[in-house]
Amino acid sequence: MGNRPPKYSAGALIKHGLTRGDWPRMWRRPEMRSSYDVVIVGGGLHGLATAYYLAENHGITNVAVVDKGYIGGGGSGRNTAIVRSNYLTPEGVAFYDRGLDLYNSMATDLNLNVMFSKRGHLTLAHTDSALRTMHWRAEVNKLQGINSSVIGPEEVKEAAPSLDISPDTRYPILGALHHPPGGIVRHDAVVWGYARGADVHDIHILQETEVLDIMVEGGSGPGGKGAGGKVTGVKTSRGDISAPIVVNCTAGWASLISNMAGVPLPITTHPLQAAVTEPCKVFLPTVVVSGSLHVYVSQTDRGELVFGASVDPVGTYRVNGTLEFTEELAGHVLELMPGISKMRLLRQWSGLCDMTPDYSPVMGNTPVEGYLVDVGWGTYGFKAGPVAGETMAETIATGRNADLIAAFGIERFTEGDLVGEKGAAAVGH
Amino acid sequence: MSNRLPTQPGEVIDRSKSLSFTWNGRAVTGFEGDTIASALAANGVDVFGRSMKYHRKRGIMTADHWDPNLFLQVGDEPNVRAGSRKLQAGMVVSTQNVWPSLKFDLAAANQLLGRFLSSGFYYKTFMRPRFLWPLYQKVLRKFAPGGEIHWKTSKHGAYDKRYAHPDVLVAGGGPAGMGAALAAADSGARVMLVEHYTELGGHLRWGDDAQRARAAELGSACEAHPNVEVLVDSTVTGRYDHNWIAVNQRSHPIAPERLVKARAGVMVVAPGLIERPYVFAGNDTPGVLLAGAARRLINLYAVRPGEKAVVMTANEEGDAAVADLDRAGVEVVAVLDARKGEGIVSVEGKGRVTKVTTTDGRTLSADTVVTATGWTAPTSLLNMAGDRPIYDPSAARYFSSGDLPPNLLVAGGVDGDGSTDDLEAHGRATGALAANRALRRRHDRVSQTARANPPTWEKPTEMADDRTPLARSAHPECYRSSTHGMVDFSEDVSSKDLVQASKEGFDSIELMKRYTTVTMGPAQGKLETVNAAAVLADANQVAMADIGTTVWRPPYSPISLGALAGRIHEPVRRSALQDWHEAHGASPLLAGQWIRPDHYGDAMAEATNVRSNVGLIDVTPLGKLDLRGPDVPKLLELVYVNKWQKLEVGRVRYGTMVAEDGVVSDDGVTGRLGENHWLMTTTSSGAGAVWEMLEDWLQTYKPEWDVHVTAVTGGLTSINVAGPNSRTLLDRLVEDVDLSAEAFPYFSVRTGAVAGVQNCIIWRIGFTGELSYEIHVPSGHALHVWEALLETGADLGCAPFGVEAQRILRLEKGHYIVGQDTDGLSKAPTAGLGGLVKLDKTDTLGLPELKHAYERDDLPILVGIQTVDGTIVPEEAAQIVDGDSNRIMGRITSSRMSPTLGRSICLGQVDPSLSAAGTEITVLMADGKRIKATVQEHHAHVDHEGARQRV
Amino acid sequence: MSEITMQSPVDVGSISASDGSVTLSDAYATTKVQVRAATGTAAAATLDVPYGSSTRNVDGDLVCGTRPDEWTIYGNPGRSAAIVASVPTEGFVTVIDITHGRAMLRVTGSNATAALSKICNLDLSDELTPNGAVFSGSLGSVSCDWVRADEGGETSFLISCERSFGKFLFIAVADACTEFGLSVPRGWELHPH
């Protein structure tokens, strides 16, 4: 059992270079079995991370990750790869900070360089109320041991010299929340790393396999689905799979999958758009976010500026993007950096976000036994991927929601309290 | 040496106008009509730059907009397409991506490491030791390709935009596109014809005499047609839902780039075809170029591409290139006919081709290699509409699946092959069909649009699509030779890299793209996609049709951020008094859309003056809604937590709104001016939302209620007159209103004349905690009233005060601010609205949440807080913690130094366990110090029983 | 104490392109009376213009169908009282003088449509927006009420917006007109920096 590929290292590179030998597959295309202990719907970062930690931390390896397309084809490959942990609420901070830990050690844990660039993260404040929220976040962060503080315009200028800090602009920069541990990661590599790591444990990654239905019996809803029911498996485009546990990790499509189990979600699907420019010599050393201008920007090691915004106002499953996104984006970026109008936009794209009312995820067990959700990731699913996988794996293995995700349970929408991240809403990247 | 040929019949250069510019510091000259690249090539330049990863020397390959080797820095503009950008006198042109120089480039050492730098190599190393990675990364970032952006000195510049509403928009000004434009225009459609290059004509421009003649005829016909607007040097960069179309118009007289946003009835996509490179060892050596490139250089720019050429041809373009080369005096050493299975195996040469090895084993010496191995159909605009092109092996290229919305039609080369006449005919048929659909749509639009008169013309009957599709000529599938070569020139990705990636599991085109970055460069796949798919199909041992292609996203070709931003419209709202404030030293405060006076120099003094004399503040941004109708009280009961039915005429009341989720959303004072006439005020930022919310309930929930809502925020300039002397002051200026305490008590409203201005609404409220009146003046007369108050009140110490002073005063009085002292989750109990909220109503927004909230005892409570040491002002947002632990028990939401009390004062949200008056709490200061503070009995720090304002 | 005069948010009077192809003038002083009346009321009957169109009444005032069940009557300065009095108020009818609350510009000339089309997404061509057309639409990111009210055979638009946006609206429109030869007064540039 087990598939042990050669370790990646400079040495291995040189050896392959000299022998011109081929590298083995990072993950295989296995034959689908008729039953698994766990079926994870969605072969993105969250699904693959969950699978990896099931095997790595809990020895559960009879697991299938099914995806209707190719792995990492959804939000995992479309986000702007920003990681940070300077959230507003204690529960948010604790959760995302664990996520940052996992990113820090990921390259060695997964033996794949995910190119984590810890270049610092600036959230600009253009109004005194925004500045107050920054202080609020900074204070909460400090108490949680997170390195995050409010800095003034001059320090902002030092951190990102191309920003215009003159006071007479329409959106003057009054200060910023500075979060040195934040940065960017090569998002696709994270997906591949977890896929490779899961494949090592013989976990089945089933690409081009679409889930058509979730089989539930004994539920109170139509067809025995819904609350009180119990999961028995899934129907896929390549045949049925029986499984006692089915996990929904489908982000923008979460509602569609959840409806198959008869579990309604407090989610609406909105596109989140991003864009990249042609490469230019590197001049922007850090990640810059402006909440009130709905823009965030960083420069890749290849010299491209990567832009994002907040989700589109009109809910849709279309991912072909809009012109107005690029117009507003460019206008706002040039408010911040008037000197770069000659840079050219090279490509725009769009991903689907599963937005919740309180800008926090919906995780863990549901009223249907054996059906778990890891959804509601809105615009912050990438930075949470590893820790979501770790905590979902724990939840699956132990049967009870992991402590780190206690605040994110689905029941909060029926009786309990929403999570307070909304207080720091705006652009949540 | 000069490569300029004698006059060519179709040349577009004007030899009478020579332009001088510099190339890497060296003075050179070209002619008007030259592209930067043709001028340099004419001057004997072979090497234009270095490749991204291996820093290999690169020369002209496609000699058009897509040429991946011709990205140059021109002045402060990076990544200029030298293959299409017209030369201008004085241009400062330099190479990108070399260090220290083009001739001697240190990074070229990467070539030796090539075998170790296979694609994705960086994923496999630098993992440990971890602390070294940031250093590696610094080095990587140094090697970033592309030009320099001069962010220090460049300015936004005069970019521009406009809207357009053509019936038919034609993308592409070749024979098919021009035919489509003319046919559509003849049918009465308004047409916008967009051509990527600076002249109409498409591939006819570098064709034979007959082709050039036809191009000229069609071109002038388009220019002359009253229904056609021609945009050259312009690109359709994107097609979005409902035919929202982006056109990037370059070199417009008033802007370097101008974004035209067109809502087109129908778009005709006629971009023609883009020639494809051939993959073989050494295919990126300077001197290897496409047949089209050779022809453009010779026929358009009179530039000899080389001395001795080997030509590999699979089609007429290649055959024509042989003739052109011959005519240009280039010795054609050999013609390899791919249709007979002949071809190139590899090419050698450092700065320029020297040796060519052919499939029949010959080794030829030549300095130029010309390939004509087929086409890529740029189906980008179709992809954007959801079309997924299908591969046709017999024609060796992709075609539209035909699954297109009716407002999108394809004409010309993308549809198939044919003579100039065939292409034009196909265009004309398509144009006629487009016009028919577009005019039917316009007829609908005119009939449905309220402001338009009913159409005076007949809606045309629907025309069937009976166009004869263009034939698909047979074409050999030539993608890669027996050797490996470059597939993506701008990304330095070779066919070997792609084969390896597939073996590693990146065996779908999308995964391969992400892993190797193939097609992710500036050409976005226009040159690389098909070859990449072919190499992958080969590696996977499957048919090319089963590979699919990556999805082409906007923009079709890169567009500047400047053009996308255009003229930036960020409205600022100004009260009728803002000019006065600015003239009197007010320091501006941007609050939402409004610009307001923060203070006039000394906020503390302004506040003190209000407490001791009288002050004026401009509070115009307060949202103001005029409400009329018998059912207004019902509406107020619905949207406010408190009751309104019994409010008498002449009285005002404070109210708080919560949303359906029970969260405090807005607040303000609303007064009853007459039996059926009310004036509601809202927060400044909430004004718009409250208005829309009221309309929503009235229109969709209680349409039977008679209520008219009119926004009057800017129409009434609101002046708050506050301070012990305010009544005395107003007595001097207010006519026909008795201001005495008995006649005009606290929380009342009167209407009268102020300083001779009729119809002023005056109400008596006390946000500042002083005796104060808020006067709402018709804005055209506001300045008069404001100045009158100051003049008349001079002896009473009347002076203006700004927002900061008001913040101090309201905090002394303990009035909370929605959104500052409450947040996105604050329910009514948190705000301390206990007395106000009436749960015995049958319907009010968020009622079940309100009931639930008041059943709970765990919600945070807003309290007044004073630090034990009054000299310390805790920062707003400072956390309240549990003693020495880090457990958060609340936070300071507002804090100021109180001039009245001479000590610091705060409002804060605390855990209910700390909410009792006298509770000692710990506040964690930003500097880490923990200080003691005490919870107060009241929110108000000054005059909680309201004696000062009730006089 | 200063005279009681009407202070416009746009105190630059009228400016024209050198070739007169577009003229931009302040029309704040125009009397503007808004009427809200359900169909069936006497007011609705007398005003009698459908949403989207306008007409000159006997008094020479411009009566516009501004929205469903909503009219705006534009008259010469000082006509407020007369206009208000002319509207029958039986039934549920609201009449408000919004003169002070609305900044107003007039844009006239052969290039007026082209200039406005740079910053307004609506189709302002004669067919979609004929003389007399009444509509609402954003102009330079400011919501405006429009009337196409040609003058002396020249294309002309009367455009009003919430008073506090008036100065910005003028700046945005003037900027759009520069392409057609209008020079912007100092201090009224859209991009000063």
Add this chain to the structure above:
Amino acid sequence: MIVVPCPNCGPRNSGDLRPAGEVVSRPDPATCSLSEWREYLYMRHNPADWVTETWYCRGGCRRYFTIERNTATNEIRGQEAS
């Protein structure tokens, strides 16, 4: 920028309007249970299919109206295919 057919103004750019989301029915606040209320507040069908949704014609007639839009294609019922 899709085109939304306003019943009063005619076809308009979506940017001139405000999308108010999926139509949901409001339970009687006086009698409904908290969980019924929460369902009205938070739970959405969110289909990749035809959905009835409310729009507010902010820039035009200031009327709320509903349309049927297909969230998978952005087609709008009664409007020519997009």
